[in-house]
Amino acid sequence: xxxxxxxxxxxxxxxxxxxxxxxxxxxxxxxxxxxxxxxxxxxxxxxxxxxxxxxxxxxxxxxxxxxxxxxxxxxxxxxxxxxxxxxxxxxxxxxxxxxxxxxxxxxxxxxxxxxxxxxxxxxxxxxxxxxxxxxxxxxxxxxxxxxxxxxxxxxxxxxxxxxxxxxxxxxxxxxxxxxxxxxxxxxxxxxxxxxxxxxxxxxxxxxxxxxxxxxxxxxxxxxxxxxxxxxxxxxxxxxxxxxxxxxxxxxxxxxxxxxxxxxxxxxxxxxxxxxxxxxxxxxxxxxxxxxxxxxxxxxxxxxxxxxxxxxxxxxxxxxxxxxxxxxxxxxxxxxxxxxxxxxxxxxxxxxxxxxxxxxxxxxxxxxxxxxxxxxxxxxxxxxxxxxxxxxxxxxxxxxxxxxxxxxxxxxxxxxxxxxxxxxxxxxx
Amino acid sequence: xxxxxxxxxxxxxxxxxxxxxxxxxxxxxxxxxxxxxxxxxxxxxxxxxxxxxxxxxxxxxxxxxxxxxxxxxxxxxxxxxxxxxxxxxxxxxxxxxxxxxxxxxxxxxxxxxxxxxxxxxxxxxxxxxxxxxxxxxxxxxxxxxxxxxxxxxxxxxxxxxxxxxxxxxxxxxxxxxxxxxxxxxxxxxxxxxxxxxxxxxxxxxxxxxxxxxxxxxxxxxxxxxxxxxxxxxxxxxxxxxxxxxxxxxxxxxxxxxxxxxxxxxxxxxxxxxxxxxxxxxxxxxxxxxxxxxxxxxxxxxxxxxxx
Numbered sequence: 001x002x003x004x005x006x007x008x009x010x011x012x013x014x015x016x017x018x019x020x021x022x023x024x025x026x027x028x029x030x031x032x033x034x035x036x037x038x039x040x041x042x043x044x045x046x047x048x049x050x051x052x053x054x055x056x057x058x059x060x061x062x063x064x065x066x067x068x069x070x071x072x073x074x075x076x077x078x079x080x081x082x083x084x085x086x087x088x089x090x091x092x093x094x095x096x097x098x099x100x101x102x103x104x105x106x107x108x109x110x111x112x113x114x115x116x117x118x119x120x121x122x123x124x125x126x127x128x129x130x131x132x133x134x135x136x137x138x139x140x141x142x143x144x145x146x147x148x149x150x151x152x153x154x155x156x157x158x159x160x161x162x163x164x165x166x167x168x169x170x171x172x173x174x175x176x177x178x179x180x181x182x183x184x185x186x187x188x189x190x191x192x193x194x195x196x197x198x199x200x201x202x203x204x205x206x207x208x209x210x211x212x213x214x215x216x217x218x219x220x221x222x223x224x225x226x227x228x229x230x231x232x233x234x235x236x237x238x239x240x241x242x243x244x245x246x247x248x249x250x251x252x253x254x255x256x257x258x259x260x261x262x263x264x265x266x267x268x269x270x271x272x273x274x275x276x277x278x279x280x281x282x283x284x285x286x287x288x289x290x291x292x293x294x295x296x297x298x299x300x301x302x303x304x305x306x307x308x309x310x311x312x313x314x315x316x317x318x319x320x321x322x323x324x325x326x327x328x329x330x331x332x333x334x335x336x337x338x339x340x341x342x343x344x345x346x347x348x349x350x351x352x353x354x355x356x357x358x359x360x361x362x363x364x365x366x367x368x369x370x371x372x373x374x375x376x377x378x379x380x381x382x383x384x385x386x387x388x389x390x391x392x393x394x395x396x397x398x399x400x401x402x403x404x405x406x407x408x409x410x411x412x413x414x415x416x417x418x419x420x421x422x423x424x425x426x427x428x
Numbered sequence: 429x430x431x432x433x434x435x436x437x438x439x440x441x442x443x444x445x446x447x448x449x450x451x452x453x454x455x456x457x458x459x460x461x462x463x464x465x466x467x468x469x470x471x472x473x474x475x476x477x478x479x480x481x482x483x484x485x486x487x488x489x490x491x492x493x494x495x496x497x498x499x500x501x502x503x504x505x506x507x508x509x510x511x512x513x514x515x516x517x518x519x520x521x522x523x524x525x526x527x528x529x530x531x532x533x534x535x536x537x538x539x540x541x542x543x544x545x546x547x548x549x550x551x552x553x554x555x556x557x558x559x560x561x562x563x564x565x566x567x568x569x570x571x572x573x574x575x576x577x578x579x580x581x582x583x584x585x586x587x588x589x590x591x592x593x594x595x596x597x598x599x600x601x602x603x604x605x606x607x608x609x610x611x612x613x614x615x616x617x618x619x620x621x622x623x624x625x626x627x628x629x630x631x632x633x634x635x636x637x638x639x640x641x642x643x644x645x646x647x648x649x650x651x652x653x654x655x656x657x658x659x660x661x662x663x664x665x666x667x668x669x670x671x672x673x674x675x676x677x678x679x680x681x682x683x684x685x686x687x688x689x690x691x692x693x694x695x696x697x698x699x700x701x702x703x704x705x706x707x708x709x710x711x712x713x714x715x716x717x718x719x720x721x722x723x724x725x726x727x728x729x730x731x732x733x734x735x
Binding site for chain 2: 187190191192193194195196197198199200201203267268269309312313314315316317
């Protein structure tokens, strides 16, 4: 199939026509005419490279009632993503070549987005001994990102070894920074609101202490380190310091930490329970500024689908996590573009180029230019819509944005030249 | 009055005063009567839904409902469908389908009554949720203070002990502030929440400095599980620094009273001779609990005018 995207503004710049053929962008120019091409009228819309998510929970294998590789892939495509990293905390855990290849193969079968498995750092996410990282790296899934997400690799000696070991295949350890001895029973950000609501506090220092430790370790052994879902102002400061010293550390922030605060816990609706927890206004401001100046490299969704019964409960009993794939770009438009903190080049960098680089994905995060892989999205930045969880493609409904009006609508997404989304709808 | 009583902040000053005045009228109406029963809630059903063992609170609510002639059902989470994994929501919908007009809920999870209130049409009364609130305890404490001291406005109250984990403390701070009292919380720093600075209270780590300046000293129970979690070095050290013994009681102003929500650890946070002294209101608090809970149930279910 050949596509002619007409009148679109690459990176929000001057309008142009883009021709896609045989999986690649072949031409970008004005007033092009391609016989037989399917025309996508994109007058005034914006083209960006396909988004890459470093942090997605697809739940398969194990919790197919909450999400499958296919439903999560569809949600991703609708959000403008062309690649997602599937987190390892499945059942069974993705800690062997067999499980990561299964997830990778399911992603290929769904064919809506490149599903890139993340391998567990330790066997069973238990933080005791290393999983077979090399076998996962050498598998068909070509794993480069390793994480025990949800469980911090809290043992400093084990973390050091993991950081060192993955250097052999240019891997990276993505750390869920949470000192477990400081967060026993923690339910929400520790501060004024937790004091009043009587919910056990999750102190910012529990995140910052691990980040501080791990940037020192990564610097010491010369390894790559990635910090998952940075949520506090102090974390941003530590990362800024580490980068200035030349430590090879990268970091991500979630859409929800860019937008929401611990005020959401009022009323005890567990849809707002997430780990790390929603923080304060000052933290939101700090992570936005950190993302703007590049201290935080990437936006990652931490898309975490949960079945109704795992959220329709008491706060303390509910599982942490919230949906993110379908609204990620909209939240970034609201918090970063409409505030003037990032331009469209910046959005492309933080949501495509940087995450693809961190994950070592050669075919993603590429510029919109002739000869490049045709992984891209078309966005209507002026559209505004109220989020209705019932209409989401995800199998789960735990969206923290329900009832909230957000800007920006993904009109089309292309994966290697094939449309996965057209007219704002998934093609299958 | 709002439809539910989930936390002390659900009551503004007028509502809180109405509850206390109603309790006083109920006390007066029943004083000296052989049959301690009012017909007000005849035909209404009150469910005591208790996910935590709390015999005294459950009995107090049960007695309150029965003295208003309501039908009372005690639903204990132990030995019920809950222990087979039924969710709070399903339990709530089941009870409502059976015709409950009010659910009195005790739960170990903070906010459980708030969740419940989303799912049922009847009234929900919080009988203690996790480390959040216990609003009827605060109401009975306020009632007791007013009974003993004749007022609440300007009364100086010291709340002493494990404020961090205490739902009694949270409700009392909120309600006493609403009613114009001046509250000081006293505890070792480990037993104060990080966010205590945002509360409408003074904070002190020094019980001896506070005692001479208060009209009311409210001692909180120290849970056994705190003893081995480094909140303080030992039970004896806690008792020495924050326990109310007879010499300390002697530094209180004339007329100052000693309160405790029960159950007490005698010899730990409160000495036996203090608990049994004339300053102690501990037994009155229990008696007042029934009257105040009658007032709450009456106002939520029966009407908005004083009885």
